[in-house]
Amino acid sequence: MIPRISLRQALADPALLGGVLDGESWKPWHTLLIAAMGEELTQDERTVFKKFTGRDREPGRRVEEFVGIKGRRAGGSYAGGKVVIPYLAGLCEHPSLVRGERGVLLCVVADQRQADVILDYADASFRASPVLSQLIEARTQRELRLNNGIDIEVRAADYRRLRGLTFIAVIADEVAFWSSDYSANPDDEILNAVRRSRVVEEIKRRKGTPTADHLKLVLSVIEGPRFPSKDA
Numbered sequence: 689m690i691p692r693i694s695l696r697q698a699l700a701d702p703a704l705l706g707g708v709l710d711g712e713s714w715k716p717w718h719t720l721l722i723a724a725m726g727e728e729l730t731q732d733e734r735t736v737f738k739k740f741t742g743r744d745r746e747p748g749r750r751v752e753e754f755v756g757i758k759g760r761r762a763g764g765s766y767a768g769g770k771v772v773i774p775y776l777a778g779l780c781e782h783p784s785l786v787r788g789e790r791g792v793l794l795c796v797v798a799d800q801r802q803a804d805v806i807l808d809y810a811d812a813s814f815r816a817s818p819v820l821s822q823l824i825e826a827r828t829q830r831e832l833r834l835n836n837g838i839d840i841e842v843r844a845a846d847y848r849r850l851r852g853l854t855f856i857a858v859i860a861d862e863v864a865f866w867s868s869d870y871s872a873n874p875d876d877e878i879l880n881a882v883r884r885s886r887v888v889e890e891i892k893r894r895k896g897t898p899t900a901d902h903l904k905l906v907l908s909v910i911e912g913p914r915f916p917s918k919d920a
């Protein structure tokens with residue numbers, strides 16, 4: 689993924705995402721998302737960053753995964769829908785997609801209500817920008833199709849339906865509330881399925897052939913230390 693503009697610049701530009709995270713109350717999300725994209729923070733922002741992460745400095749490179757542990761009504765869907773989706777799908781390039789292949793920005797959600805919330809946020813951000821609005825090709829209940837080869841899709845938490853897609857990014861909304869008739873731990877199954885797909889894409893991009901051992905190794909690096917599972 690190659691940003692065409694930094695997230696900080698996009699959030700300051702009225703023709704792009706300007707105004708979406710303005711004001712003191714949005715400063716934590718503003719700071720954390722910019723840091724997650726690998727961009728540099730100001731000293732003032734580092735104080736905010738430390739308060740929420742316990743770390744002295746931002747990572748300095750784009751993170752593989754961003755995990756937000758938050759309470760209700762904390763702006764999670766807003767940040768994902770209004771900022772992360774339009775930025776990654778509309779303002780970044782995805783050179784690993786081959787000609788004719790569509791990239792999917794997937795939002796996995798707990799239920800239809802959350803699907804509507806997050807897609808409506810994304811839709812509103814695209815339509816508010818004279819630049820991003822030109823990318824909209826079609827909107828359906830589950831999908832925002834862009835004319836740059838990217839589909840933004842919302843899907844219920846069902847890992848069996850995730851095969852065969854090339855993800856440019858995955859937003860997992862309200863993971864703690866996912867449930868499924870087919871799996872005791874849909875969160876683990878789904879997140880591992882999408883991680884695996886990302887790893888395969890990365891290996892292919894480097895012109896390699898993914899093997900089972902290769903996948904296990906890379907997955908263990910990506911996963912890092914895990915929080916105890918809900919059943920623990």
Ligand SMILES: Nc1ncnc2c1ncn2[C@@H]1O[C@H](COP(=O)(O)OP(=O)(O)OP(=O)(O)O)[C@@H](O)[C@H]1O
Nearest residue numbers: 713714758759760761762763764765766767805862
């Ligand atoms: N930091 C904030 N500053 C201003 N408004 C906020 C902030 N955080 C949340 N809100 C507002 O609160 C409402 C809920 O936001 P959002 O739906 O993004 O929260 P959420 O974390 O996804 O909540 P839920 O757990 O209910 O899904 C929205 O109207 C949003 O604009």
Ligand SMILES: [Mg+2]
Nearest residue numbers: 764765766861
């Ligand atoms: Mg939400």
